[in-house]
Amino acid sequence: MEIDRTPPNAATSDSNSTCGEFMDAEGEPEQEERSELSAGDLYQEAELGAEEAEQQRHSIISELRDELSTRPRHPRTALSPDGDGPSAAAGQSKDLAASVESLALSTSTSTKTEDSGSSNALDEEAYDYQHDSVWRGQKKHIFILSEAGKPIYSLHGNEDKLATLFGVIQALVSFVQLGQDAITSIHAGAVKFAFMQRNSLILVAASRTNMSIQQLQLQLSDVYYQILSTLTYSHMSKIFEKRKNFDLRRLLSGSERLIYNLLANDSSNARVSNNIFTFLTNSIRVFPLPTTVRSTIVSTIQSNCSKIKKLVFAVLIANNKLIALVRMKNYSIHPADLRLIFNLIECSESFKNSENWTPICLPKFDMNGYLHAHVSYLADDCPACLLLMSVDRDAFHILSEAKQRITDKLRRSLCLQSINDELQQPYNAKLHQQVVNIPDLRHFLYKPKATAQLLCPMLRHPYKSLTEFGRLEAIYCSMLHRIHNHSRPLKLIYELKEREVVLAWVTATYELYAVFESIVDKATVIKNVDKLIKWIEKEYDVFFIRNHATF
């Protein structure tokens, strides 16, 4: 068992060159701390010379291939699970690992006795999950608990019945805290545990997937923001200040579906969808529209909202993609906040039937207060959802009237029709055409550096099946992790895998991750990437929004 801790001083992390590889994979401890400031930092662009990247543009592939061949392909799985890997070099971690193991032993004996002595029906129920093969076999678990060790949420299973497990988690966290330290991850064989402590909450991910610790932590921070979005930071802090033993479930009841939907977005929960990639790249997706249509929509929102005071954001979305965003001057919206909005809309069928007035906290905007959102779909015959978000809690009627005017105007200018046309296609025709024209290209992710927006094509054969999609997800997880590695960021990866050829390429203006048929050669890949990039640059304004207008 290997344990990653934030060492008391940085010297421990760079003293040993043999464990550099593995330490790198987990990121510098200082970086871990930085991630507490902003989840966005996790994917902050590598600060390497942009010109350099350009220079290497043509020769870099061969170089990278050399590097790839000298590097272990799966550094993580190469670790021996019993801890005599490089991590054991740090004596301190070894001690810790030993005591953690003994702690684990102590709890496992307790579960054993409970197993054999199940005379009490209630007890049997209480330990159901931990002996349940389905529960144990889940690829990903997420646990949220209070600092006191009280369960708040478990992705799988009733958290009440898992109270014992939550106790163990709290004990682990508390034990490491005792040494003025913080536990960030545990690697036990193929299972990774990522820990995050925020504002009286402990969040833990246990995963058998290919997600790296940083990626798991990004997911934990997304859930943390989801909880803040319901409660606000100040309210939650006040509660735990007054009562450390508070059972937060009392305040979160009803919002479990939001947490679930946010977490169950990947193949480990049998979801085959591009949504996971927006999370992995810390971005959002844009609804493709002809530029004239989008600018008409934006100007319609502007002209109908510009006189409304205290209106901060107007967001129009459809099918989990952003159609338009208009903002108050000097304010912007973070992709993590937008993902919370997407999540709310995706989970709330009831919004379709009426106008709604709901408080929502956007933690990256202001974690201590609520924005008041007028939420409604444009029309019965147009399933695009408009959110008008104000700081004024009495603005419902003004916003309701504005929304009506916007819908009327968009109908007259045939924008509703344009949105519907796009929605009725199974996928964007232009994008599909382009991907079909590059037959060897199976899938790609394209993210411009200037915006946190992601372009990816519809999932096609073979990635429509769950297992194949799971592999695609794993490929992207690994590429993203290596490209964004804090201590050793890469600019280009070209890898021949068993069943595909994969490429990751970071330039001064974009990041591209592409997956090709396994039979293509390097020259074809380069040719195809060139073709794709040129096409995206030409069609840029259909698939991306360069600047968000202001009221």
Add this chain to the structure above:
Amino acid sequence: MANRKKSLLKVIILGDSSVGKTSLMNQYVNKRFSNQYKATIGADFCTKEVVVNDRVVTMQIWDTAGQERFQSLGVAFYRGADCCVLVYDVTAPNSFKNLDSWRDEFLIQASPRDPEHFPFVVLGNKVDLDNRQVSTRRAQQWCQSKNDIPYYETSAKEGINVEMAFQTIAKNALEQETEAELINDFPDQIRLNSDNNRPGNADNCQC
């Protein structure tokens, strides 16, 4: 009222080594007793559902190590407890004397909001043994002097009073829970142009 149904209590068991903390928990949760002594390392956890005043309550029982060398879990461990069970061995006067320091230790580490009224329960264990050294009266007096802590004499071996003691623990802890309502506190309105939402803190991250 759906959320009223869910209730979870964190109960911490403290006391000298080998007074029977783990045995009491095992007797209560599993109805089992073993004469063999096995020191608890760090902590042990058990869960039990009980019904108190028609409410189903999950008790999360934190059994701790009495031996000092295994007490390595830190301050945070006691934090947010709903009830603390102090256990001593009626045949071992020292374990009774040490109740004071266990109680103090808990109050310092957990620092509950209202230490005077924090729900403790004292259990005098091993009453099945013949060589009793601490009298009931002495124990009761001590409990009275500490703001009337409920006191039970138990035998983990024979299951005497164990069920009843834990029922009291659950009840007293629940009474604390209902006291303050913090829920209907609505945060302040966002004031624009305040420092905390100035734009530009993460330019590369905006959409």
